[in-house]
Amino acid sequence: MTEFGFIDSIRRLFADLDGNGFEAIGDDCTVVPVSAGESMVLTCDLLAEQVHFLRDRTTPYELGGKSLAVNLSDVAAMGAAPVATLLALSLPRDATDAWAEEFMRGYHDMSLRHGVALVGGDTTASASGIVISVTAIGRAPSGHIKRRSAARAGDRIFVGDVLGASGAGLQDILAGRNDTEAARIHRNPEPQIAEGIWLGARTEVHAMMDLSDGLASDLRHILAASGVGAELDIECIPAYADPQEAVCAGEDYKLLLTADPCRAERLQADFRARFGKPLHPVGRITEERKLRWLLGGKPQPLDWHGFTHY
Structure with missing residues (x-):
């Protein structure tokens, strides 16, 4: 199981x-x-x-x-x-x-x-x-209140910050490198609390959750709950180091959300003005109930998944 x-x-x-x-x-x-x-x-x-x-x-x-x-x-x-x-x-x-x-x-x-x-x-x-x-x-x-079940076909997919630092930090810790920047980030996560409250008030934001098990797994929860699919652009994922580690490692505790495509640019501009950093677009929601990974606009045969306990 x-x-x-x-x-x-x-x-x-x-x-x-x-x-x-x-x-x-x-x-x-x-x-x-x-x-x-x-x-x-x-x-x-x-x-x-x-x-x-x-x-x-x-x-x-x-x-x-x-x-x-x-x-x-x-x-x-x-x-x-x-x-x-x-x-x-x-x-x-x-x-x-x-x-x-x-x-x-x-x-x-x-x-x-x-x-x-x-x-x-x-x-x-x-x-x-x-x-x-x-x-x-x-x-x-x-x-x-934002729920996983509210994503709609055509929505833009965003993440709230760089991903993969915690995963890199865990690898450093396991290798005995306890004093690296990534190891410090792993031990001291900075959840996006003010950002979540602010995004909750934005009507163009549809579905939202936090990234604890990795984008490759957590996005699938939104897709399943909303009955939709997605395309993720690997080149757009804000990776701390390696893109695969960024989407699979987990424990980033950053926000994952979908938003109305017609209002996405205004959302990005307002987010930057409010928090002094970008809201990163990484893909879009599709009607087909599949998760596709794109590189240079072309589908890639990848079966990436995040952390699982069992």
Whole structure:
């Protein structure tokens, strides 16, 4: 069973239960209306030692900040502003006391930076490695919420920043090069929170999500949810180094979105004026339900995919 096959089986198993106002599984966050014109979004992510991080290659302060940052990225990808989190920690005996205090200091400083309260959680002992679970909560005007299912044929596809630095950093870390720029980026992701909130307010933006498993995999979630296909121009992908690594490596936590082609140039200009950097066009949405890779305008026989847990 693949990771997303498992998720699909869970979705089917629970389809007979009333969602009590919450949207079903399928986006970066679930959504529930909380008042006239406003909605709350909620998401939960796990980080497990030896899967998402190596304890001897990252400081507890960095890990505390990253644990929160990757969850805030999901909230921003819905076009919402993060407001609160819950934190659950399972810690082995050698990660209590000084390690735990430094982890919480990193989590606190990231919370303070984005004005996000820690409002609850849980702690327990672990017989082996560290496990971190964060639940992030956000709010937004209901009309600003962006979903994976809203892409339309003809839309331009954009990414919010350069891709592949985190993947290159992981390779540096595994090779013992812990002090490179890419290694630092991998340990200290910068999710596009302000950008996500701003893009949520733009009506020309249709579908949006964040890039956690790599463009090659994450775009497929938008395509499946929207019932469309896409063409990606390899030469347009803003790669940190290698284009394949940029679309396959994952953990960039940058935004992926589709937008009305008639208003795409204005969106790009306004984004640059607001954030001082470009919104990168990388392809377009098509009616044919396939993902095609183009080089020099010609289809390439590539079967690129991003990270998968199973």
